[in-house]
Amino acid sequence: MSGHSHRTPDGFAAQAREALGDRTLTQAMRRVTDLFAERRAAALETVPDWQELRQQARAIKLHTLARLDHYLAQFAGAAAKNGAIVHWAEDAAAACRIVGELAQVHRATRLVKSKSMATEEIHLNAALAAAGTEPVETDLGEWIIQLAGEMPSHIIVPAIHKTRQQISELFVDKLGVAPSDEPTVLAAEARERLRQHFAEADMGISGVNFGVAETGTILVLENEGNARMTTTLPKVHVAVMGIEKVIPRFADLEVFLRLLPRSGTGQHLTSYQSLLTGPDVGVPGRAGQGPRELHLVLLDNGRANIAVDETMRETLACIRCGACLNACPVYQSVGGHAYGAVYPGPIGAILTPQLQGMHQAAALPFASSLCGACKDVCPVQIDIPSLLLELRKRAVEGEAPGAAPAKRAAFEALTWKLWAWFVRSPGRYRFAAAMARLGDKLPLVKRLLPPMRAWASSRALPRLAKRPFRAGHKDGGS
Amino acid sequence: MSARETILARLRQRAPDAPPPPPLPPVRSTALLEQPPFASRLAAFTAILAKLGTTVEHVADVATAARRTTELLAEHGARSLASSDHALVAAVTAQLPTDIERLAHDAPRDDLLRAEAGLSSAQWAVAETGTLVLVSADERHRLCTLLPDLHIAVVPASRLVATLGCAFARLQPDAAPAGQTITFVTGPSRTADIELTLVVGVHGPKALRVLVIDD
Numbered sequence A: 001m002s003g004h005s006h007r008t009p010d011g012f013a014a015q016a017r018e019a020l021g022d023r024t025l026t027q028a029m030r031r032v033t034d035l036f037a038e039r040r041a042a043a044l045e046t047v048p049d050w051q052e053l054r055q056q057a058r059a060i061k062l063h064t065l066a067r068l069d070h071y072l073a074q075f076a077g078a079a080a081k082n083g084a085i086v087h088w089a090e091d092a093a094a095a096c097r098i099v100g101e102l103a104q105v106h107r108a109t110r111l112v113k114s115k116s117m118a119t120e121e122i123h124l125n126a127a128l129a130a131a132g133t134e135p136v137e138t139d140l141g142e143w144i145i146q147l148a149g150e151m152p153s154h155i156i157v158p159a160i161h162k163t164r165q166q167i168s169e170l171f172v173d174k175l176g177v178a179p180s181d182e183p184t185v186l187a188a189e190a191r192e193r194l195r196q197h198f199a200e201a202d203m204g205i206s207g208v209n210f211g212v213a214e215t216g217t218i219l220v221l222e223n224e225g226n227a228r229m230t231t232t233l234p235k236v237h238v239a240v241m242g243i244e245k246v247i248p249r250f251a252d253l254e255v256f257l258r259l260l261p262r263s264g265t266g267q268h269l270t271s272y273q274s275l276l277t278g279p280d281v282g283v284p285g286r287a288g289q290g291p292r293e294l295h296l297v298l299l300d301n302g303r304a305n306i307a308v309d310e311t312m313r314e315t316l317a318c319i320r321c322g323a324c325l326n327a328c329p330v331y332q333s334v335g336g337h338a339y340g341a342v343y344p345g346p347i348g349a350i351l352t353p354q355l356q357g358m359h360q361a362a363a364l365p366f367a368s369s370l371c372g373a374c375k376d377v378c379p380v381q382i383d384i385p386s387l388l389l390e391l392r393k394r395a396v397e398g399e400a401p402g403a404a405p406a407k408r409a410a411f412e413a414l415t416w417k418l419w420a421w422f423v424r425s426p427g428r429y430r431f432a433a434a435m436a437r438l439g440d441k442l443p444l445v446k447r448l449l450p451p452m453r454a455w456a457s458s459r460a461l462p463r464l465a466k467r468p469f470r471a472g473h474k475d476g477g478s
Numbered sequence B: 001m002s003a004r005e006t007i008l009a010r011l012r013q014r015a016p017d018a019p020p021p022p023p024l025p026p027v028r029s030t031a032l033l034e035q036p037p038f039a040s041r042l043a044a045f046t047a048i049l050a051k052l053g054t055t056v057e058h059v060a061d062v063a064t065a066a067r068r069t070t071e072l073l074a075e076h077g078a079r080s081l082a083s084s085d086h087a088l089v090a091a092v093t094a095q096l097p098t099d100i101e102r103l104a105h106d107a108p109r110d111d112l113l114r115a116e117a118g119l120s121s122a123q124w125a126v127a128e129t130g131t132l133v134l135v136s137a138d139e140r141h142r143l144c145t146l147l148p149d150l151h152i153a154v155v156p157a158s159r160l161v162a163t164l165g166c167a168f169a170r171l172q173p174d175a176a177p178a179g180q181t182i183t184f185v186t187g188p189s190r191t192a193d194i195e196l197t198l199v200v201g202v203h204g205p206k207a208l209r210v211l212v213i214d215d
């Protein structure tokens, strides 16, 4: 389906080189990461207890993940009691089969979908398309890349690699409309087309940001209103939820809502949160206004194995805010496509190898300078650099003799290429400063990454490193 | 084994030497903080929504709210109004000019889809974030606050709380009927998906207007 589905996690080096040659892409990436990082910093100024919030969120997540069997069962029980129909999916294939069967049972041929990483992870659209019922993506950015047959380049703004002119050409080509490069005109066109889809849809598919164990409530967060449409207008709503999304208490939502939008887009809150507790069927004499059926698909797909791995467990604390992407010097330069997977950037570099298996994604843990910016900005304080090191260790240990040196050689070539690109770019001080921070971690780094030694001893570094590292220090590290 | 049992069994495969789970910390809520007076809450609510292009007006009574609603509808060129089933909304709509087409919360879906404006109340309004909190068990709000281009909310002054935590503390979903939907609304629908340029009203309302009514 996608014109770029040939990309793979292990192809990172070549894909990164390709990305660096694409000026439109690299400029767009720089713009979006700069803007979100600036907005995030401004948003944090208004929250005096930011560090306490992060600690609280982390403590809640680490507790829940360590007892996920308990909280997941509690969540499923509460959701069922409130009228939701709960399905359990061990892997991607099972989840796709469940959603496909639901579409079949309800004779749903017109499906709408709001943005969801979990459904992208299981390639739900492709599976449903094979059965002849591909859902229409309704988030503006997702819709644009669906029309174009491309992959998202950023988890918050998926079509950010496309210029307005390219989007206009796409609309002219696919929708037969007059050309316009005004975002308001393009968005209005999308609104009209997608309204039609919403009005006719038989089934709506969404993701879930948080699932509350004590009440069985799911929370879906967004800005556009397409998730509200998707979860309100069709007769049937199917929500696909990674099992790690459970939190214990309804009141815990406040902490996560204070952290998530500020970390992601720098908004104090996104425009809409929908908190759904069972299907809105109404009471006698007062009709409900939502779907008659709410199906929850609880997706494992590798998560349970991460949850029982004491070292790697905190990977699952991620609330998908995107802050680590925006702060990462590698992601800022190469963008999301280079990672060859649904989850890009620092979180993708630790999550993808664990979900897809190291045999497919061993290159990703090496696609980082270990500068620590991701850890500094993460609202749940995930120690991504340490997890990257652990995965590197496992990648090297787990490989056939000879494979690891080859991998390292490829990575070495890539890092030099990246370095050359950075020193030519106007934002190079950020990378240099990031490299300077790397000095703290040298003993480990030296062992794993030969080129780093040269960088760290480079005479240019102390001078460059005097510039502040904008993305991380603001909130006092972790 | 069912998929449920398989997944739960996987989650129970902890190493025998695994450390005990870290404790669940007590709830951290802003509801416990000292609440500022109404005037400060209203000022904060108005200021933060102004940044999102949403106006907040403080009006003395239902008659004034009805007059302002009429004017807002005219300003936006809206001639049809979809309403929730809230008592305050009914009181306001009763005083609107008769040439405005009224669509009740249970009007046919196709009619609601073409409504030009929507009128709701809110169960809570949050000063700190500029958020309206709507609870379906108390008010059928899902369509009239979402489908039309213009959303007008008439909110009793007594419902304006300081923080998100205050709203959460009052929601108590475990005591609520099954099938309850709670919607948080903060400003109009928005997107920055095309070159990061802000566009309002991409799917939901293009404009939100709030009237805070003394009660």
Ligand code: SF4
Pocket: A263, A317, A318, A319, A320, A321, A322, A323, A324, A325, A347, A374, A377, A378, A379, A380, A381, A382
């Ligand atoms: S790892 Fe942390 S910073 Fe990155 S997306 Fe997840 S929560 Fe956000």
